[in-house]
Structures are given as structure tokens and as C-alpha cells.
Amino acid sequence: MTRTVYVNGEFLPEDQAKISIFDRAFLMSDGVYEVTSVLDGKLIAFDGHLKRLERSLSELEIRNPLTEDEWLSIHRQLVEANGITDGLVYLQVTRGAPGDRDFAWPDPETCPPTVVLFTQNKPGLAESPAAKIGMKVISIPDIRWGRRDIKTVQLLYPSMGKMMAKKAGADDAWLVEDGLVTEGTSNNAYIVKGNQIITRQLSNDILHGITRAAVLTLAREAQMEVVERPFTIAEAQQADEAFISSASAFVMPVVEIDGAALGDGKPGKVSARMREIYLDEMRKTAI
Incomplete structure (x- = not known):
């Protein structure tokens, strides 16, 4: 059709x-x-x-x-x-x-x-198999223009980043500037350490994700501590869990960063719970 x-x-x-x-x-x-x-x-x-x-x-x-x-x-x-x-x-x-x-x-x-x-x-958009096995990401330099907060159609470098990941046998790439993770190619990036969810603060450096805003609100309501600051790839590799968020992927666990497995290499409980409560809330408030 x-x-x-x-x-x-x-x-x-x-x-x-x-x-x-x-x-x-x-x-x-x-x-x-x-x-x-x-x-x-x-x-x-x-x-x-x-x-x-x-x-x-x-x-x-x-x-x-x-x-x-x-x-x-x-x-x-x-x-x-x-x-x-x-x-x-x-x-x-x-x-x-x-x-x-x-x-x-x-x-x-x-x-x-x-x-x-x-x-x-x-x-079956909300039943993606990737949510059960998790994503593998690589890191690449962030060489985009300085106004990533504007959702423009200039997506050449994010496309190149996804292809770099594919060639490396990974699912996506996290972008790194001055040694710190900004975001994913088409998503916001998070790590989990203990009871803390850590993600970069809003600025011109990252897209002000609509899913990000909802996830952080729901995390606080679920008694998680939200810390908005940058983190390094090395810190991410030592985290308990990691995940990404976007309008189409919702909340998706990350299980490997630059070849280093996080925890036991399987999606963590926090990532799974955040995906669950996000989808539940979005379905309730959909129009």
C-alpha cells in the first residue's frame, strides 16, 4: 500500500x-x-x-x-x-x-x-528484542557543530557514527568531546551507579530530549537519585549499568562500551525498570 x-x-x-x-x-x-x-x-x-x-x-x-x-x-x-x-x-x-x-x-x-x-x-515498536539483550556501543569523537540543542536536519555525522558502529560490530556510538560523553548519535546517554542515574546536563552540547525529560522525572518519582553531569568512557565502563533514551527506542539498555562488558553483560534491573515505567506512563498519557 x-x-x-x-x-x-x-x-x-x-x-x-x-x-x-x-x-x-x-x-x-x-x-x-x-x-x-x-x-x-x-x-x-x-x-x-x-x-x-x-x-x-x-x-x-x-x-x-x-x-x-x-x-x-x-x-x-x-x-x-x-x-x-x-x-x-x-x-x-x-x-x-x-x-x-x-x-x-x-x-x-x-x-x-x-x-x-x-x-x-x-x-511491535515497544517489544524490541534489543531491550532484552541490550546494546553494544563504541565511542567516537564528537565533531558536530556547537548547537546540538537545535534539532536540525543536518544528520551526516550521526549517520557516519552509526556506520562506524556497524563496521565495528556494535549497535551505536557515543560521542565524546574533551574526554566527556555528550550523547549518542540519536539519543541521550546514561550510566547507573548504585542508586544514581547519571546523565549530562542540558546545554547547547546535547539535544534536549523529550524522552530524557520524562525519564528523569519518572526516575525521581521512583526514588532514584538523578545526577546531571558529564562522565567519561572509563567511568561508564565501570558503571553498574548504562542505557540510552530516545523517542523511538524509549529506554534501551547498554551492555557493552568499547568492548568492555558492563556488570554481567546483561541488561540491568534499573534500565529494565525505567523502560517499564516509561512505557506505562506514556501509554496512559498518549493522545
């Missing part, structure tokens, strides 16, 4: 969707995106994703082209049209297509933003 997608006000079959070759996302990576998970046909943490979208657009001085109600309506229509029970809704907003290539930003009065949304069907 051909997917129905959304492009600039129209719902279209995916093979009829077109974007200008002069769109600034294509030429300059001048755009932002969000990915919202769908479980049981409902949107997970939608309000958080919409708030972060607004922030990303504001930081790049791109006008938000739609209201909250319009964004929600489009998401719901795509979920229904494509029969998504478990999966993802991807949205992208760019500075638009001015009709030619230029480094200077076009006049927003004559060049409206480009808006694209599509779904990805992921049956």
Missing part, C-alpha cells in the same frame, strides 16, 4: 509528493524535524515534541507555519490514513524554497516554510 504523506497543505500518495530542488533543507540543511512515536494508535509525548519544534524554529528564526491544533490534526489524519498502530510520525519544517541558491536567508514574507510529514509503520 502506498503511504499517504503531507506536503505543504496536501495529503498525497508518497509517489506524488514533490519538493523543489531549491528547498534550503536540500541545499543548506536549513530545517528542523521531530519524530513522534505512536503506540496503540496514539501519539506519545506529543506536547513535548511540539514545544521543542517551536524552540528549534525560533532559534533558527523560522516561522512556525501551523497552530498546535493543526499539527495535531495532521498527525492524527496520517496515523489513520496509513493504519498505524505502532510506528512513527516524522515532521520536517524548512526555511522554504526561494527559487534559487543563496547563502542569505530569503524574505519570509515571500518564501513560506516547507512542511512535510510522513509515517513509518513499526509493528
Whole structure:
């Protein structure tokens, strides 16, 4: 079945969707995106994703082209049209297509933003086998630009990082800057030591994860101590447990870092518990 997608006000079959070759996302990576998970046909943490979208657009001085109600309506229509029970809704907003290539930003009065949304069907999204066996990660240098808090579409280095991990027989990579872990290629990184969950504090250095915010709130409610500070790869290798969080992976245990197994090499109790309570809470609050 051909997917129905959304492009600039129209719902279209995916093979009829077109974007200008002069769109600034294509030429300059001048755009932002969000990915919202769908479980049981409902949107997970939608309000958080919409708030972060607004922030990303504001930081790049791109006008938000739609209201909250319009964004929600489009998401719901795509979920229904494509029969998504478990999966993802991807949205992208760019500075638009001015009709030619230029480094200077076009006049927003004559060049409206480009808006694209599509779904990805992921049956059993919350029952990933990786959650039972855990992930292996490697470390790589973090050479991205300095505004990682803006969720832009410039994802070349994260893609390269995932390929480095694949070639090394691992599942993902953690990025390291000045000897300290920033985050994963497409996720936030955590270690567990005793009753402490340790993760890097918010700044321009990392993405302000929507899942991260929920996980830390739930961890505190579960009487875990949350410590927001950087950590090294060596410290992570000596931790009791480690895990990552993202909108599509939820909470995923990490069992090996740069070839060193954590604990007994199996997912730990804290990681499993955080995944369980996160999914439970998200299902309760889904819309």
C-alpha cells in the first residue's frame, strides 16, 4: 500500500509528493524535524515534541507555519490514513524554497516554510528484542557543530557514527568531546551507579530530549537519585549499568562500551525498570 504523506497543505500518495530542488533543507540543511512515536494508535509525548519544534524554529528564526491544533490534526489524519498502530510520525519544517541558491536567508514574507510529514509503520515498536539483550556501543569523537540543542536536519555525522558502529560490530556510538560523553548519535546517554542515574546536563552540547525529560522525572518519582553531569568512557565502563533514551527506542539498555562488558553483560534491573515505567506512563498519557 502506498503511504499517504503531507506536503505543504496536501495529503498525497508518497509517489506524488514533490519538493523543489531549491528547498534550503536540500541545499543548506536549513530545517528542523521531530519524530513522534505512536503506540496503540496514539501519539506519545506529543506536547513535548511540539514545544521543542517551536524552540528549534525560533532559534533558527523560522516561522512556525501551523497552530498546535493543526499539527495535531495532521498527525492524527496520517496515523489513520496509513493504519498505524505502532510506528512513527516524522515532521520536517524548512526555511522554504526561494527559487534559487543563496547563502542569505530569503524574505519570509515571500518564501513560506516547507512542511512535510510522513509515517513509518513499526509493528511491535515497544517489544524490541534489543531491550532484552541490550546494546553494544563504541565511542567516537564528537565533531558536530556547537548547537546540538537545535534539532536540525543536518544528520551526516550521526549517520557516519552509526556506520562506524556497524563496521565495528556494535549497535551505536557515543560521542565524546574533551574526554566527556555528550550523547549518542540519536539519543541521550546514561550510566547507573548504585542508586544514581547519571546523565549530562542540558546545554547547547546535547539535544534536549523529550524522552530524557520524562525519564528523569519518572526516575525521581521512583526514588532514584538523578545526577546531571558529564562522565567519561572509563567511568561508564565501570558503571553498574548504562542505557540510552530516545523517542523511538524509549529506554534501551547498554551492555557493552568499547568492548568492555558492563556488570554481567546483561541488561540491568534499573534500565529494565525505567523502560517499564516509561512505557506505562506514556501509554496512559498518549493522545
